[in-house]
Amino acid sequence: MIATVVRRLLAAIPTLLAVLTLVFVIVRIVPGDPAAAILGDRATPAAVAALQAKLGLDQPVWAQYVSFLRQYLSGDFGVSMVTNRPILADVAAVLPHTIDLTLAAMLIGTLIGIPAGVSAALHRNGVIDVAARLLSLIGLSFPVFVSGIFLLLAFALHWRIFPVIGNANLADPLDRLTKLVLPAATLGLVMAAYITRVTRSAMLQVLSEDYIRTARAKGVPWRGVVWRHGLRNAGLPVVTVVGLYVGILIGNSVLTEIVFNRPGLGRIIVGALNQRDYTTLQGLMVIYCFLIVVVNLLTDLAYGVIDPRVKQA
């Protein structure tokens, strides 16, 4: 197990390097001068040129790339071009919020999605199946900025159970939990909709397999057939979807963060993109890439738990 983890982490190094290079190129291809964006519309050309020089943007691109690689390989993520704040400090300040939201959404998504998908498959074309499919369609059709506002109107404005501003005090667990409920529900319900559909279709396929019939013929109770033989074998695609979705959630929860006024990695990325804050964008992309590598690794390890043949392979 440890060897697998180490091997996978080592294998991620070329991926990280490729991402670094790609990010470096992409942020420079996008039009828009960071110095001009920072200084605003009253800055003189001399002021813009001076800031470009200070930020190293007057150097040839290859020289910028070399110094960028040297900096990252020495573990220095630098400071934001716009705010002058250390990038890692900004990330450290918001990362717990992102992790809270991602894990809570994943929990809600799997706790609702897997049982709903299994029930739908077991009652194929019945009332439960139709209801599950309909609800999952609704869940997938509503953009989070719409469902989020509806939840705020109901639970913050009408019943006044939760606050609108979701920037929690990390040192206060109750505050943290209270401000997590609505955004996690918003994202979790979308994830549940995905998982319901994937679980349903995987279960339908598995339930028609010979070994299920054999298990039933041997007299294994139906509950055991479903959960031990059925769900376990249908688990691989479900875990894949959960893994992929968690990866997406880490960076793409920006709309939820904006609607619920939560800090998070997504919001930093959007702010950095608008301001052409190259250094922050680069730093966040590396961190994001690293988190994706970790999530993929965990997903792969989960495969081994679900299906021992994967581990042996």
Added chain:
Amino acid sequence: MTLRAALLAAALVLPLPAVAAPRTTLVVGMAAQDVGRLDPHFAVSTPDRAVVAWMFNALVRFKPGSMSPGDIEPDLAESWESSRDRKVWTFHLRHGVRFHGDYGELTADDVVFSLRKSADHNRSAVSGDFAAFDQIEAIDPYTVRITLKQTVPSLLGILTNYGGGFIVSRKAVEKLGDAFARAPIGTGPFAYASLTPNQSLELDAHTAYFRGAPKLAHISYRFLPSNASRDLAFENGELDLAFGMQDQTWVTRTRRNPNAIVDVFEPGEAALLHLNITQKPLDDIRVRRAIAYAVNRPELLRWQGADVSRQPGSVIPIGNLGYTADNGLPQHNLDKARALLAEAGYANGLTIKVIHTQLPSMLAQMQVVQAELKRAGITLDLQVVEHATYHQMIRQDLSPIVFYNAARFPVADIYLTQFYHSRSTVKTPTAVTNFSHCNAADAEIDAARTEPDEQKQLALWQVAQGKIIARLCAVPLIETLQAWVRRADLDYGFPLKGSLSLGPVITEATHFK
């Protein structure tokens, strides 16, 4: 028992204080992902400008709630005098003004350092405002002398609590270096306390403030980029003051809340179409006139809303010292527009590619203009790009028509120079924002700047506006005012009519009633 019922029961059981103490924490909701640079000489975005005005002072200031040049009053300087030719100015500083924290008393040395920093393009985003400054020197610890290379229409305007006029602590800048932009030190009524990225900037009262300790103890400046959720947070009582929308629907809806007061105030941000007079087909005055006749300002005003916008009458904003409305600006007339197009050889209409921003408020305004011009046969083919890209592309002269929205210090010289003087033409070494390549009134703009007689100066500015309109370097569209909302029990301590920082000025007098 529901959570609400439980809380109600708890509230009934707990003893209430005899008299509720007035609240002393102000929670502000700002449309921002975060703040940028809090060094006041780099604070150029609206979220940064609004908040640095609460932390810093200048030699002089606009009377709180005003941005009229006639309302400039002493701030850190208690008095001043100028030489007869208005080239040498001497400022006498207040004694006993304390910087935030342990940075001691303000002296002339800090003022000289600050103004030199503002004038240095390596250390300031607004150095262009100080081009006429020759020397800034300390005569004694409480006296500063400024010598100009040439007179400027409003030296006091440059030294107000706006942009480069803010005074910083020399000791703090030298000690903190780049970190000063994250945790700045000023003399204002509120001092930096902490910053949580993406969440909020916290300010504490500066109890040693020279005008007296602020009535508010704390300000929490929250970054809430979503308009909808910021509104909901205000409705829910989680905000005391919030950035609003320059939109009639928002104003009307928000005013229905009995606990809310909507403040609509100056400056009006003037939106104009700048027409590049050197590029085809706009090098033909008939085409530019056709555009001017096709624009329907009353319609734009109805669309934007009369409470938050107004109809401009010139190529500089209403309220600028030197603004005059009667300069022969063409009024909406579709027949004339079509006739001029036909005369110019475009009887079947013409199409012009225009680079424009995707910023929703500006895009929506431009789409209304696009529909208006379409009626005259002029098709604007909008190339919508991201906002920073738009700024870069229009400065590279890539758009023959530039829609630009701006507010400046309200003296005609600033707007005329930056937008219509040939020295400010984009893609030149001295470029500012002259997108039209206008050079119609260079002589009048230059002459007005050094004209000692105020009446003659006003006359020169009027002639300049007339010439720019005659050449149709730009077509004014609409002016949009600032809109914020506050709780009814929040008293600024002054009537809010204008604020160059684009947000309400929070002073030592601001309090909850």
